[in-house]
Amino acid sequence: MIRNREFWLVVLSGLSLGVLGVLLSLWGNPENSGICVSCFIENSAGALGLHDNQRMQYLRPELIGFVLGSVVSALISRDFRSRGGSAPLSRLFLGIFMIFGCAVFIGCPIKLLLRLTAGDITAVAGVVGLVVGVWVGLKGLAHGVEFAPQSQSKASGGILIPGMFILLLVFFIVRPGFLLFSSQGGGAQYAPWQVALFVGIGLGALAQRSRFCITGSIRNFLLMGLRTPALWGLLTFIVAALMVNLITGKFNFGLYGQPGAHLEYIWSFLGMGLVGWISVLIGGCPFRQLIKAGEGDVDAGLVVIGMFIGGALSQSWGIAATASGVSMYGKITILAGFALITVLSMFCRVRST
Amino acid sequence: MKIYHLMRMFIALVVFFAIAGCKTEGKRQVVKIGYMLCNSEQETSQRFLPLTKYLSDKVGVDFVMVPVDTHDFEKRFKAGEFTFTHTNSLIYIVLRENQGVQLLASEKRGKLGSRSAGAIIARKGSGIEKLADIRGKRMAFGPMLAPTGYLAEYDMMLAAGINPENDLGHYTIPPGSYKHEKLIYGVLYGMYDVAAAPVMDLENMTRDGKIAADDLVILAQSKPIPYCTFGVAKDVDPGLVKKVKDALLSLKPTDTAMIDGEQLKVMKAAWIDGYEELLDSDYDQIRDMAKRVNMPPYQKY
Amino acid sequence: MFKDTFDKLCWLFLIVVLISTVVLIYTNIGTGSEKRAAGPSKTLERELSYRARVDLINQLYLPVENLRKEGNNQTALLKLDELIRKYPTEAHGHILQGDILQRMGAFDEAISSYVEGVKLNGDYVDTKSPLSRRAEIQKLVDGGLKDVGPRVAANPNNRSLVIARQKLNYLKSRLAGGCE
Structure with missing residues (x-):
C-alpha cells in the first residue's frame, strides 16, 4: 500500500488538514475552529445577510479557497465534469439537515477531530455518533438504499457553484456595502485573509486529488478495514493535529470549560450521527461536498446550497447549540432530520423482488 | 321468592358501590x-x-401546617408538636444546637437568593451620612430573634465601636405585626432617626413602589447570610426526609396546589424563588454573630 | 458551440452583456452612485448603531455605576432592580448586578447574574468589545472553581453546589472562545 501514490496523497491531505487546522486557529480563527466547514458556512451565510446573528458574520476565505482549489485541480487533471440529476431536491434538504446536525454538535466532522485533538473530550460523544451514523448509512446501502445514478447528459450547471464562489471572492475583495462583517464574537476572529485563502486553495486542491473526507475514511474503514488508505489519512490527521496542539500549547485536556462545546452528550451523539448517516447517503461530509461541487458535481452543488440555507436557518431559528446546551428547536430539528432520512431511505430503496 | 332474591342482590350491590366509592x-x-x-x-x-x-x-403524606410564634418555637418543637420546621436562620441554629434539628433546604427569595443581609438605614437628607453619626440618635430594631433585622445590625454596631445599649439616644422595637415595614416607614417619616432593616424588605418595598431607592441612606450593610430554612427533627425516617428535600429542591414556578377548589401557584403564594441546598457550615457566620452579640443559643448571663 | 447562427448570436449577446457590465462598473466607480444604489455600508451602519447602543447603555446605567463606585452597593442594587424590570432582555443590567453581588459576597447569585448576562449578549466575554467584562468574569471563574471544586468533592450530592459548578463551567467555556 505504501508504494501506492493514492496512499501518500491521502496521508498528505490528512497531514495538511491536521496541521493547518490547528495553525489557522493560532493565526486568528476561533479556538478549535481553524477549519470548520459548518461554522464557515454559518459565518458566510451571515455575511451575505441570510441570518441576523451579528456575532457570526464573516465571508470565510477558506471556504472560497476549498471550492476554487478543487476547481483548479479538477481542471488541471481533467477531472472537471458537469454531472448530476440524482435526487436533487432530496440532496438539497439533506444538505440543510447536515448543517443542522453539525450546528447541534457545534462543528463539522473536521472540527470534531480538531476539538478532540485539542483535549476536548466532550467530542467523544460526537465521534461515537459519527461512526454509528456512518455504520447505519452503510447498512442502508447494503439493503439497497441509494439515490438514482448521476448522469452527465442531465447536468449542465457544473460551472454554477464555482462561478458563485468566484463571485463571493470578488465580493470579499471589493467589499460591497451589503456585505456584513462581525465586529464581535466568533465572526470577528479570523486569520489574515490572504493566508486563509491560500490555505483553502491548497487544501481544496489536495482534497480533490486525494478524495480525502472524514466520513468517507470511516466508511472505507468499516467496509475494508486496515486496507484502506483513507484510514491512514485519518490517523495522520489526528496525530498531526494532536502534535501541533501539544507543541503550540493549545492542548487543554478536560470535560469542562472547553471552547464552543456543551455537555449534552446524547445530542452531540445524535447530531453527529445524523451527519454520518446523511454523509454516506450523499457521498461525503460537508467538506467533501464543497470539493465535489468544485469538480462540476451539480448534485453536490445543491447540497452546498442546502448547507448555506441550513447555516442561515440554524442561526435564525436558534437551532445551533451553544456552550449552555442544545435548544428545544435544535433537538426537534435533529429528530426531524432522522425522520426525513428514514423516509427517504424507505422511498429510494431498491428492493430485490 | 324471585323478588326476595332480587332485593338481596340489590342491597348487596348498593353496599358494594357505597364501599367502593369511599375515599381512602x-x-x-x-x-x-x-x-x-x-x-x-x-x-x-x-x-x-x-x-x-x-x-x-x-410526598404522599398528609402534612399539616402549624403556625408558631417565634418565641414559642423551641418549646413547642421540644414538646413534639411538629416534626419539620420552617424558621429563620437564627432559630434554625438554636434548634440545631439544642435539639439536633437537621438542615433540609434554604429558601431563595430576592436578589441575594438563599441569603439576605441586614442594613442600618437613615432618611436621605437627615444629616446622618455614616455609621458614626448614629450616636445619640433614636433607633428602631426589628424583632430580637431576627437575623437580618436585629442580630446583623447589632453586630455591625459593636464592630464599629458603637454599643447600642449606651451610645444611642434610645432604641426601640416596634410593637405588633409587620415590624420591618413599620420601622422603614418610621425612618422615612421621621419617627426614628435610624433603623435596622432587612435588605429583603427594602428590596420588596422598592419593588412594590412603597419607597424609592433614593429615599434612604444605607449606613452599613452586613455580609449576606442564610435566611429562611427548612429543618427536620433528627429521628425522622430518612426516606421521608429525602422525599421532602427532593420535593422542595425540585419546586418550580409552575407548580400548583389545590386550596379550597382553587389551583394556586405555590412559589408565587409563598413569595419565594425556590429552595437551595446549603451546607450547615454556611450558617457559621450567623453562629459567630450570635456569639459576639450574646444571643441564643450561645447567650451567657 | 459555434455550429449555427443561434450559437453565434448567443456568444455575441454574452460578449455584449459582459462588456456592458464592465463599462457600467468602470464608469460608475468613484462617482458615488454605486453607494447610493446599495445604500450606506451595512457594516458602518451597524457599527454606528452599536456605538450608539453602547453609549445609551452607559448613560442608562450611569446612576447605578456611580452608586457602585461610591460603595453604595445595596442602593445600586435597588436602582438596578428597577432597570432590569424595565429592560429584562438587556444583558448589561445582569452583568452589573453580577459585579455588585460579587462585591457584596453573594457569590452564587453573582455567578447566576453573569451567566444570564453572557447568555443574552456574548460581547461581555469578548476582548474587542467596548462592553467587555472579560477580566472580571475570568477572575470570578478562576476564584469560583478553586472554591466550589473542593466543596463539590466534599459534598457530591449537594445539588446547589453542582449547579454552581455547572454555571462556572459555562462561563469558562465562553471565556475559552470557540465558534458559536
Whole structure:
C-alpha cells in the first residue's frame, strides 16, 4: 500500500488538514475552529445577510479557497465534469439537515477531530455518533438504499457553484456595502485573509486529488478495514493535529470549560450521527461536498446550497447549540432530520423482488 | 321468592358501590410542619398553605401546617408538636444546637437568593451620612430573634465601636405585626432617626413602589447570610426526609396546589424563588454573630 | 458551440452583456452612485448603531455605576432592580448586578447574574468589545472553581453546589472562545 501514490496523497491531505487546522486557529480563527466547514458556512451565510446573528458574520476565505482549489485541480487533471440529476431536491434538504446536525454538535466532522485533538473530550460523544451514523448509512446501502445514478447528459450547471464562489471572492475583495462583517464574537476572529485563502486553495486542491473526507475514511474503514488508505489519512490527521496542539500549547485536556462545546452528550451523539448517516447517503461530509461541487458535481452543488440555507436557518431559528446546551428547536430539528432520512431511505430503496 | 332474591342482590350491590366509592383519605401518615410566624398568623397561613399541600401531594403524606410564634418555637418543637420546621436562620441554629434539628433546604427569595443581609438605614437628607453619626440618635430594631433585622445590625454596631445599649439616644422595637415595614416607614417619616432593616424588605418595598431607592441612606450593610430554612427533627425516617428535600429542591414556578377548589401557584403564594441546598457550615457566620452579640443559643448571663 | 447562427448570436449577446457590465462598473466607480444604489455600508451602519447602543447603555446605567463606585452597593442594587424590570432582555443590567453581588459576597447569585448576562449578549466575554467584562468574569471563574471544586468533592450530592459548578463551567467555556 505504501508504494501506492493514492496512499501518500491521502496521508498528505490528512497531514495538511491536521496541521493547518490547528495553525489557522493560532493565526486568528476561533479556538478549535481553524477549519470548520459548518461554522464557515454559518459565518458566510451571515455575511451575505441570510441570518441576523451579528456575532457570526464573516465571508470565510477558506471556504472560497476549498471550492476554487478543487476547481483548479479538477481542471488541471481533467477531472472537471458537469454531472448530476440524482435526487436533487432530496440532496438539497439533506444538505440543510447536515448543517443542522453539525450546528447541534457545534462543528463539522473536521472540527470534531480538531476539538478532540485539542483535549476536548466532550467530542467523544460526537465521534461515537459519527461512526454509528456512518455504520447505519452503510447498512442502508447494503439493503439497497441509494439515490438514482448521476448522469452527465442531465447536468449542465457544473460551472454554477464555482462561478458563485468566484463571485463571493470578488465580493470579499471589493467589499460591497451589503456585505456584513462581525465586529464581535466568533465572526470577528479570523486569520489574515490572504493566508486563509491560500490555505483553502491548497487544501481544496489536495482534497480533490486525494478524495480525502472524514466520513468517507470511516466508511472505507468499516467496509475494508486496515486496507484502506483513507484510514491512514485519518490517523495522520489526528496525530498531526494532536502534535501541533501539544507543541503550540493549545492542548487543554478536560470535560469542562472547553471552547464552543456543551455537555449534552446524547445530542452531540445524535447530531453527529445524523451527519454520518446523511454523509454516506450523499457521498461525503460537508467538506467533501464543497470539493465535489468544485469538480462540476451539480448534485453536490445543491447540497452546498442546502448547507448555506441550513447555516442561515440554524442561526435564525436558534437551532445551533451553544456552550449552555442544545435548544428545544435544535433537538426537534435533529429528530426531524432522522425522520426525513428514514423516509427517504424507505422511498429510494431498491428492493430485490 | 324471585323478588326476595332480587332485593338481596340489590342491597348487596348498593353496599358494594357505597364501599367502593369511599375515599381512602385519613389513612395516610400525618406529619406536622411548624412555620415560624412572619408578620402575622393569617399572612403566614396564606403564604405556606399551598406549599404544605404541594408537599403532601408530592410526598404522599398528609402534612399539616402549624403556625408558631417565634418565641414559642423551641418549646413547642421540644414538646413534639411538629416534626419539620420552617424558621429563620437564627432559630434554625438554636434548634440545631439544642435539639439536633437537621438542615433540609434554604429558601431563595430576592436578589441575594438563599441569603439576605441586614442594613442600618437613615432618611436621605437627615444629616446622618455614616455609621458614626448614629450616636445619640433614636433607633428602631426589628424583632430580637431576627437575623437580618436585629442580630446583623447589632453586630455591625459593636464592630464599629458603637454599643447600642449606651451610645444611642434610645432604641426601640416596634410593637405588633409587620415590624420591618413599620420601622422603614418610621425612618422615612421621621419617627426614628435610624433603623435596622432587612435588605429583603427594602428590596420588596422598592419593588412594590412603597419607597424609592433614593429615599434612604444605607449606613452599613452586613455580609449576606442564610435566611429562611427548612429543618427536620433528627429521628425522622430518612426516606421521608429525602422525599421532602427532593420535593422542595425540585419546586418550580409552575407548580400548583389545590386550596379550597382553587389551583394556586405555590412559589408565587409563598413569595419565594425556590429552595437551595446549603451546607450547615454556611450558617457559621450567623453562629459567630450570635456569639459576639450574646444571643441564643450561645447567650451567657 | 459555434455550429449555427443561434450559437453565434448567443456568444455575441454574452460578449455584449459582459462588456456592458464592465463599462457600467468602470464608469460608475468613484462617482458615488454605486453607494447610493446599495445604500450606506451595512457594516458602518451597524457599527454606528452599536456605538450608539453602547453609549445609551452607559448613560442608562450611569446612576447605578456611580452608586457602585461610591460603595453604595445595596442602593445600586435597588436602582438596578428597577432597570432590569424595565429592560429584562438587556444583558448589561445582569452583568452589573453580577459585579455588585460579587462585591457584596453573594457569590452564587453573582455567578447566576453573569451567566444570564453572557447568555443574552456574548460581547461581555469578548476582548474587542467596548462592553467587555472579560477580566472580571475570568477572575470570578478562576476564584469560583478553586472554591466550589473542593466543596463539590466534599459534598457530591449537594445539588446547589453542582449547579454552581455547572454555571462556572459555562462561563469558562465562553471565556475559552470557540465558534458559536
